[in-house]
Amino acid sequence: MLTFSDSRVPKLHTAAVVFSVLALAACGGGGGSGPAPISAQPTSTPSVVAQSVQGSVVLLPVDAFGPVTMTTTAGSMTYQSADATTTTPLANATVIIGPVPITGATPPASLPSGDVLVTTNASGAFAATLSVAPAAATSVEPFVIPTNNITNFAPPALGYYVEVFGVGTDGVSAGMPIPLHRFVSVAGTLALRVSTTSAAEAGALTAVNSDRASNAAAGPLIFDESAEEAARLHGSDLLICHYNAQNIGPSSRYLNVGGIGLTGENVGGGGSTATGAFQSVESATLGEKTLSPPGEHYTNLVDTAHLWAGLAAISLPSVPNGFVVDYELVTPNAQDLIVGSSGYTNAGCTQFTINNS
Numbered sequence: 001m002l003t004f005s006d007s008r009v010p011k012l013h014t015a016a017v018v019f020s021v022l023a024l025a026a027c028g029g030g031g032g033s034g035p036a037p038i039s040a041q042p043t044s045t046p047s048v049v050a051q052s053v054q055g056s057v058v059l060l061p062v063d064a065f066g067p068v069t070m071t072t073t074a075g076s077m078t079y080q081s082a083d084a085t086t087t088t089p090l091a092n093a094t095v096i097i098g099p100v101p102i103t104g105a106t107p108p109a110s111l112p113s114g115d116v117l118v119t120t121n122a123s124g125a126f127a128a129t130l131s132v133a134p135a136a137a138t139s140v141e142p143f144v145i146p147t148n149n150i151t152n153f154a155p156p157a158l159g160y161y162v163e164v165f166g167v168g169t170d171g172v173s174a175g176m177p178i179p180l181h182r183f184v185s186v187a188g189t190l191a192l193r194v195s196t197t198s199a200a201e202a203g204a205l206t207a208v209n210s211d212r213a214s215n216a217a218a219g220p221l222i223f224d225e226s227a228e229e230a231a232r233l234h235g236s237d238l239l240i241c242h243y244n245a246q247n248i249g250p251s252s253r254y255l256n257v258g259g260i261g262l263t264g265e266n267v268g269g270g271g272s273t274a275t276g277a278f279q280s281v282e283s284a285t286l287g288e289k290t291l292s293p294p295g296e297h298y299t300n301l302v303d304t305a306h307l308w309a310g311l312a313a314i315s316l317p318s319v320p321n322g323f324v325v326d327y328e329l330v331t332p333n334a335q336d337l338i339v340g341s342s343g344y345t346n347a348g349c350t351q352f353t354i355n356n357s
Contacts, residue, residue: 051130053097055190057120057164058087059177062196065229065236070151070256072246079233089124090177090194094165097128097186101141101161101260103307103332105171105179105222115161134158137183141332143255144262146357151252156185164192164225171222172209174202180225181308181332182258194225200274201228204311207282208301208327215289216302224330226259227310231326233257235314238324240269242344243352249344251357254328261308261332264300265344268325274313277323305331 066080094107098115102108111117114132135158137143143155162184166177177194184190197205205223212218230253237244242265244253250265268284271277288295310328346352 051133051186052127053130053160053186053190054125054127055095055192056124056126057090057093057095057166057192057194058124059090059166060084060193060195061086062175062198063232064195065232065257068229068233068257070246070248070252072150072248074246077246079236081232081236087193089120089122090164090166091120091122091124092167093120093124093177093194094118095120095126095128095192096163096165097160098130099132099135099138099160101138101181101183101332102163103141103181105165105169107163107165130160134160134186137260139334141183141260142334143183143260144251144334145255146249146251148357149252151248151256153252153255155255156183159183159185162190162192164194166194171224172202172205172220173197174199178223178225178228181260182226183260184258195228197223197228198274200278200313201311203275204278204282204313205309207278208309208311211282211286212302215286216304218302218304218306221306221309221329224259224308224310226254226257227263227308227328227330228312229257229310230254230259230263231310231312231328232314234265234267235312235324235326238314238316239349240267240316240324241347241349241352242267243346243349245351247351247353249357250328251344254330259330261330262334264303264306264329264331266297266300266325266327266329268297269316269322270325271313271323274323277313277325278311281325281327300329301327303329303331305333307332 061083064081064084066084067078069078096117100112116128118126118128120126162182164180168176171179174197180194209220243249254263268281270280285297285301288298306329308330312326313323316322316324
């Protein structure tokens with residue numbers, strides 16, 4: 001059995017609000033009867049900010065997600081996998097903190113100005129001192145808030161971009177820690193959590209990247225922790241539908257698990273194994289290339305603006321030997337090439353009450 005959440009459409013974002021910052025400079029003049037007396041002025045010295053950031057990183061099991069709490073009009077719900085409390089310290093991980101986001105799977109050869117790099121100790125702990133003050137998220141890598149923001153998600157007013165790269169992290173291989181890319185408040189101690197990829201998930205990413213290259217000359221994607229947790233979380237809802245039982249859509253789920261930018265979600269089902277389910281959904285997605293115009297599951301798959309991915313296949317009890325497959329394909333800015341104005345469709349979603357993405 002193979003089904004999509006609707007016949008052709010993933011669908012992507014509703015009209016959204018991008019949280020970013022613009023700096024405005026003002027100038028003015030004055031009048032008088034003549035030049036003002038000249039007096040000696042002290043040379044100004046830029047102030048140096050010493051901002052301390054402390055935290056820890058733990059490793060989640062391969063299939064884990066959460067905990068994450070989302071609040072709607074129906075009340076608060078906490079989502080987490082059964083094994084989310086089984087964690088181990090992530091030692092010797094590279095943590096980069098600063099005002100400039102890093103989108104890759106590994107640390108850059110040289111750090112952007114203002115960013116600092118530290119390494120976790122045997123207990124997974126780290127501490128850093130920055131010379132720039134926390135600021136709002138930039139327009140380079142913003143939060144994109146759905147117009148109908150039913151979870152009332154509010155991004156941190158001030159903070160830093162934080163990336164975590166475990167030993168062996170490459171963003172594509174099975175069994176390796178997944179890169180984490182987030183914007184967080186540093187008002188308290190940071191508690192960062194990363195998981196690892198399964199063989200089926202890594203194999204699915206290999207197939208996705210091959211199909212992106214051969215069908216649209218699109219660049220390869222890497223795993224991102226927030227995208228992967230969003231995929232696992234919604235796959236565990238066991239619904240071939242963009243909305244869960246609390247009427248929470250893809251954009252809200254992604255934001256609440258820590259995501260930044262835009263996510264395009266494809267949801268399908270089928271297959272007797274996780275690997276088989278990924279293969280079935282990928283094949284059906286590629287089949288949409290021949291439609292006129294091409295189906296939006298396909299268009300989402302090959303969007304050249306996407307950089308990150310979360311891919312999950314979760315066993316579906318309602319279908320014999322069946323799985324729910326969730327693709328989260330993320331553009332970490334507001335320049336997604338196929339973001340629509342109509343939001344995610346509600347096909348097959350009996351609990352759907354309002355288009356809220």
